[in-house]
Amino acid sequence: MIVCLTLLEVSVTLWAVFEISKGAKLHQLNLLHLKYSIQFSNQAYLYRNGQPVSLMEMRETLGNIKQQPIDCLDQVNALSRFVMSSIGTDYAIELCKKDIKDIEVVARLIDNYENKEMDRDEFTQGLVAGAQVFTINSELFEAPITKTVEFVISIMIPLVIFISLVNIFLIVWLSKKITGSISSVISMLRNPESNVLTDNELDSSVSGEMSTLLIAAKQRVEANIKQRQANQTLEELVQERTNSLQQAHQELANFAYSSSHDLKGPLTSTKNLTKFIIEDIQSGKHHEAIDNSKKVLYLMESMQHLVTGILAVTDVNNEKLSSQSIDFAKLFSQVENHVANQAVLKHCAVTFDVQIDSTFYSDPKYIAAAIEQLVDNGIRYSDPAEAYKWVNVEAIEHENQFIVTVQDNGIGIPEEKQDEVFLMFKRFAPDVASGSGLGLATVCKIVSKLGGEINFTSSEKGTKFILHFVKGKTVG
Amino acid sequence: MKKASVLVVDDSEIDRYIICRQLTEMENLDVVEKVDGLKAFEYLKGCLEEQTELPKVVILDINMPIMGGFEFLQKIAKDFEYDLIDTSIFMHSSSDRAEDLARAKKFSSVKGYLLKGATTPQLLQEKLIPYL
Numbered sequence: 001m002i003v004c005l006t007l008l009e010v011s012v013t014l015w016a017v018f019e020i021s022k023g024a025k026l027h028q029l030n031l032l033h034l035k036y037s038i039q040f041s042n043q044a045y046l047y048r049n050g051q052p053v054s055l056m057e058m059r060e061t062l063g064n065i066k067q068q069p070i071d072c073l074d075q076v077n078a079l080s081r082f083v084m085s086s087i088g089t090d091y092a093i094e095l096c097k098k099d100i101k102d103i104e105v106v107a108r109l110i111d112n113y114e115n116k117e118m119d120r121d122e123f124t125q126g127l128v129a130g131a132q133v134f135t136i137n138s139e140l141f142e143a144p145i146t147k148t149v150e151f152v153i154s155i156m157i158p159l160v161i162f163i164s165l166v167n168i169f170l171i172v173w174l175s176k177k178i179t180g181s182i183s184s185v186i187s188m189l190r191n192p193e194s195n196v197l198t199d200n201e202l203d204s205s206v207s208g209e210m211s212t213l214l215i216a217a218k219q220r221v222e223a224n225i226k227q228r229q230a231n232q233t234l235e236e237l238v239q240e241r242t243n244s245l246q247q248a249h250q251e252l253a254n255f256a257y258s259s260s261h262d263l264k265g266p267l268t269s270t271k272n273l274t275k276f277i278i279e280d281i282q283s284g285k286h287h288e289a290i291d292n293s294k295k296v297l298y299l300m301e302s303m304q305h306l307v308t309g310i311l312a313v314t315d316v317n318n319e320k321l322s323s324q325s326i327d328f329a330k331l332f333s334q335v336e337n338h339v340a341n342q343a344v345l346k347h348c349a350v351t352f353d354v355q356i357d358s359t360f361y362s363d364p365k366y367i368a369a370a371i372e373q374l375v376d377n378g379i380r381y382s383d384p385a386e387a388y389k390w391v392n393v394e395a396i397e398h399e400n401q402f403i404v405t406v407q408d409n410g411i412g413i414p415e416e417k418q419d420e421v422f423l424m425f426k427r428f429a430p431d432v433a434s435g436s437g438l439g440l441a442t443v444c445k446i447v448s449k450l451g452g453e454i455n456f457t458s459s460e461k462g463t464k465f466i467l468h469f470v471k472g473k474t475v476g
Numbered sequence: 477m478k479k480a481s482v483l484v485v486d487d488s489e490i491d492r493y494i495i496c497r498q499l500t501e502m503e504n505l506d507v508v509e510k511v512d513g514l515k516a517f518e519y520l521k522g523c524l525e526e527q528t529e530l531p532k533v534v535i536l537d538i539n540m541p542i543m544g545g546f547e548f549l550q551k552i553a554k555d556f557e558y559d560l561i562d563t564s565i566f567m568h569s570s571s572d573r574a575e576d577l578a579r580a581k582k583f584s585s586v587k588g589y590l591l592k593g594a595t596t597p598q599l600l601q602e603k604l605i606p607y608l
Contacts, residue, residue, distance in 0.1 A: 257573065261539065261570055264592075266490075268592050268593020269488070269491055269494060272593065272595075299490060
């Protein structure tokens with residue numbers, strides 16, 4: 001719209017300038033016409049007074065005079081003709097045509113005189129009259145041209161001013177509209193309660209290119225947010241993996257340290273004891289040699305036990321599990337058989353109780369191993385001061401869980417050591433019994449492998465381990 | 477000549493036997509055995525209370541139940557700050573981890589580090605005699 005108006009303004013201005021310059025040109029032509037008319041008039045007077053003026057010269061002057069109306073007619077186009085006829089100055093065109101005819105008449109007069117068809121007096125009268133007519137034509141021509149130019153100026157200048165004003169007004173209006181639109185969008189964006197970026201509000205409050213701009217910006221921002229979120233998720237994942245790797249690395253380092261420490265100890269002791277045995281035999285102390293040999297044997301056995309224990313923990317990690325329906329009564333009687341000798345030795349009563357109706361699916365071998373280890377610990381760490389030592393195993397159902405508890409009235413786990421219960425190579429009561437420090441670590445591995453959870457409570461009055469298994473949760 | 481006393485703190489009966497037997501090759505030595513840091517601490521406390529003679533040297537294991545070697549060092553540093561000036565401590569462990577060695581060095585009472593299995597009667601003599 002603004003472009004069209006501007007184009008119109010420019011073309012109207014150009015046309016006005018062109019018309020005005022044309023008016024100036026016509027003035028110039030008229031001046032020339034007047035000049036040649038005066039020249040011809042002089043020639044006519046000179047000729048009448050008998051001065052030597054050739055007919056040839058007069059013809060030339062006539063030609064010059066004739067050129068102006070011809071040029072004048074060339075300048076006038078359809079639009080000029082329309083404008084001139086509208087303001088009643090089109091008679092100037094007729095004037096030009098008449099002028100040409102008048103000139104032709106005088107030219108014929110000269111021809112006729114040359115052909116001796118008229119006398120000299122008649123000819124000179126004709127010449128003078130013609131010269132007068134030309135001058136009159138010139139005078140008459142001036143008025144309509146001036147009028148036309150004045151008209152063009154008086155119409156075109158206000159028109160150009162008007163179009164310019166309309167143009168300015170339009171530009172101001174449009175820029176106000178754009179500014180208003182931008183400010184309303186800015187205020188909407190600044191207002192935390194307005195959700196300008198949801199499509200509905202966008203449609204209702206903003207339109208046109210502003211809406212397109214907002215949609216594009218919104219898409220861009222959304223893409224950026226998504227990208228950032230993706231990056232963040234990735235970073236979190238990397239951090240998580242790094243942490244778990246670091247933890248695994250730490251566990252491995254601890255494992256390597258503890259296992260090598262636990263193996264190196266008996267190994268170096270064996271070496272020293274062997275030296276003693278040699279000394280003892282050499283010095284004839286056979287009883288001492290036998291005692292030391294027994295110590296070596298004990299150390300060898302403990303190393304064997306340790307290695308078997310380590311293998312058991314790693315086996316839990318590597319072996320595949322089977323899922324079978326668990327017959328607790330049968331499983332408990334197996335455990336009972338396995339721990340019977342030790343229980344008798346320690347004067348410890350082991351009791352079992354099953355209160356389960358629904359079917360519990362798990363790996364019987366591992367369930368049995370875990371329970372046996374806990375019962376074994378219960379017997380091993382029974383309180384020597386207790387008159388009646390006992391370990392009680394119970395399997396019950398509670399809501400969506402199977403719960404196995406192994407409780408004893410043993411010496412308990414010291415409170416400050418309770419955080420380390422499930423770590424490998426941790427022993428808490430070497431006075432009472434010596435274990436590999438792997439039993440509870442193995443139980444913990446088994447339970448988590450079976451998809452269960454293990455926790456415990458312990459005090460000086462005894463310890464209670466509780467194994468939770470969610471019903472229907474698959475193992476593996 | 478009055479016998480000097482050495483306290484051996486180790487949870488392993490066999491390790492205690494070995495170190496004690498190696499120590500008996502040195503003359504004029506009384507050897508007392510304790511199975512963990514707490515028992516050793518209680519023994520020292522008893523010595524101070526009854527004003528009996530304190531051991532000149534303590535041979536201390538690191539990995540022990542109830543109270544480990546480092547815990548014992550912290551406890552005696554805190555409870556017997558000035559009472560054990562004449563008692564030197566030698567760590568005795570199968571751990572040759574740099575962090576254990578560095579940790580032991582931080583205690584001014586620790587005068588040496590004996591690696592289990594690497595001790596010989598000669599080595600013990602060399603290391604301990606200056607402190608007996």
